[in-house]
Amino acid sequence: MTQRYPDFIWHNGDIKRWQDATVHVMAHGLHYGSSVFEGIRSYDTPNGAKIFRLTDHTRRLFASAKIYEMPIPYTVEQLNQACRDVVKANGFGQCYLRPIAYRDLGGFGLSADCPTSVAVATWDMGRYLGADVIERGIDACVSSWQRFAPNTLPAGAKAGGNYLSGQLVAREARRLGFGEGIALASTGLLSEGAGENLFLVFEGALHTPPVSAALLNGITRDTIIKLAKDNGIAVVERDIPREYLYLCDELFMCGTAAEITPIRSVDGREVGTGKPGPLTKKIQDLFFGLFSGETADKYGWLE
Ligand code: PMP
Numbered sequence: 001m002t003q004r005y006p007d008f009i010w011h012n013g014d015i016k017r018w019q020d021a022t023v024h025v026m027a028h029g030l031h032y033g034s035s036v037f038e039g040i041r042s043y044d045t046p047n048g049a050k051i052f053r054l055t056d057h058t059r060r061l062f063a064s065a066k067i068y069e070m071p072i073p074y075t076v077e078q079l080n081q082a083c084r085d086v087v088k089a090n091g092f093g094q095c096y097l098r099p100i101a102y103r104d105l106g107g108f109g110l111s112a113d114c115p116t117s118v119a120v121a122t123w124d125m126g127r128y129l130g131a132d133v134i135e136r137g138i139d140a141c142v143s144s145w146q147r148f149a150p151n152t153l154p155a156g157a158k159a160g161g162n163y164l165s166g167q168l169v170a171r172e173a174r175r176l177g178f179g180e181g182i183a184l185a186s187t188g189l190l191s192e193g194a195g196e197n198l199f200l201v202f203e204g205a206l207h208t209p210p211v212s213a214a215l216l217n218g219i220t221r222d223t224i225i226k227l228a229k230d231n232g233i234a235v236v237e238r239d240i241p242r243e244y245l246y247l248c249d250e251l252f253m254c255g256t257a258a259e260i261t262p263i264r265s266v267d268g269r270e271v272g273t274g275k276p277g278p279l280t281k282k283i284q285d286l287f288f289g290l291f292s293g294e295t296a297d298k299y300g301w302l303e
Helices: 028-032 054-067 076-090 160-175 219-230 278-292
Strands: 008-011 014-017 035-037 040-045 048-051 095-103 116-123 138-142 180-184 190-193 197-202 205-208 235-237 250-255 259-266
Touching: 008 076, 014 076, 028 095, 035 054, 035 160, 040 278, 048 076, 054 076, 054 095, 054 219, 076 095, 076 116, 138 160, 160 180, 180 259, 190 197, 197 219, 197 278, 205 219, 219 235, 219 250, 219 259, 219 278, 250 278, 259 278
Parallel strands: 138 180, 138 259, 205 235
Antiparallel strands: 008 014, 008 116, 035 095, 040 048, 040 095, 095 116, 180 190, 197 205, 197 250, 250 259
């Protein structure tokens, strides 16, 4: 995939030209994975460009930084403003935003108190898992790699180092010809996709693994839970054994990048009819309706 890079990036308080927003090769974050980041989408809506759940994403960035004792030298509102400024500077409406805070140059010890640098980049992402996957769905596989066990790496932090796990899962899936990989937790029970949370449909209800299943507490996951409950659809958070991926009526992944992507098969077994099902379609309509204006924005998510 050829990536169109943005013209401008917000970096440590200034909007810089893309080529000037650089990091030293000895920065702590590069060596040890000591960064925390976010992925956010801005959508074109009838009321102009809106950044979806911006404040919730910025708060999660601070939460990830807190877990790793990484002081961020800005307020939530300052970083929200940085996001707005960088979208405007690049002249984007619909785009993906990537705030990142990292331990910068300041020592080589693992416990070194390095200053935290912060950047916000943005780019035109389009569909993360491919052009027409939202309509057609993808074929997924269960990875041979598990997610990290509790009390090893905190899955609730969106930290750079965690994505070594995600890369193993996603690259293995791609090498084997699948659209995405699904990881089990160290318990052997379902966790999540390489960069997406999972929902299974049984008899008209949504089932999703709990946050204790070594997963990132996704903001899209939370959005779906709220939209479903508001529309009379039952949601059950529970431990789910692997084989229920093959037995459920419908299955989909969700995340800021993947949005709501149906899964039509797992490990070569068709899910339901092998086509995106009615409840998946309903959740997609409610979700994408937030941006077309058909779903009321009752929580003030369009910022
Ligand atoms: N799990 C992982 C591992 C992720 O990287 C992501 C994407 N940030 C998600 C779940 C979904 O989270 P969100 O809906 O907040 O984007």
